[in-house]
Amino acid sequence: MNANWGYQWSPASPLFSNPCSDSYPGSRAFEAVETQLVADYLKATPNNVRAFVDVHSYGQLYAETLMEAGLGVARALKAIHGTVYQAGQACDLIYRMAGDAIDWSYATAGIEWSYSAELRDTGTYGFLLPGSLIRPSAEEITAGLVYLARFILTLESPS
Template sequence: MTFKELQLSQKPETKAMSNYILARKEQIKIYLTLHSYSQMWLVPWGFKNEKPKDYYEMYILAEKGVEALEAVRGTDYLLGTAAELLYASSGASDDWAKGVAGIKYSYTIELPDTGSHGFVLPASEIEPVGQETWAGVKAITRHFTDARIP
């Protein structure tokens, strides 16, 4: 299926978001998608068992995010590709953002937990998870504001 055929088959919401991102891809420095659950910071590629050429740079930045996230309350996160930490699968938006839109730093953050509660995180965990996730997001965005990278 070509990219054009794929676009034509998209749901209206997906098409609107992909058009929005593609129209601004030169300005977008980081693409993040949040998912649950597994406590992982995933780096492309997820659809195949190989890594992008700039994987190491992506990994180093993600590592800053994971360190900041873990510092909040000690939640352990794994870091790597979806293919190596989970299994190879297609359709992940971080792979699309990197491969199609060309956004270098594209990640999926798999939020807590690791299976005790699965997709139904207790209400008491929502705020702490938000706080630690926000710490990780702030840490990686500082890469661009502190270093003044274009």
């Protein structure tokens, strides 16, 4: 579903053309019911959504457009259990892909604070994270989201 958003969506390249691939973008934009419903919600609530975080199953990355916030989130994630997360722009940390959620939320829904977070791990377990690692992963992303919310609130609050 990551590449199934309508902003600059394009059909699968040969690299991602297998419908069973983790990176398959679908046969058309918003083919996945989940992406369509989230897009509909975001379009129906203009100016009420201040941030959008597209959470992924694994990779231990925090990709964003404002580096200061991203680095702070990565520090907040690490502070919980010592797990190291990389921060940076998604196209530099993973790969370039048309039709992704953060590009759509920023360019189409107008959400300035659009991010992508890749949770534990770095590929050992992939999408099948052992139960013993789920709670620590949730604790880390919660700390990161709280940090991001406070960061945004501090910047956007009138002095």
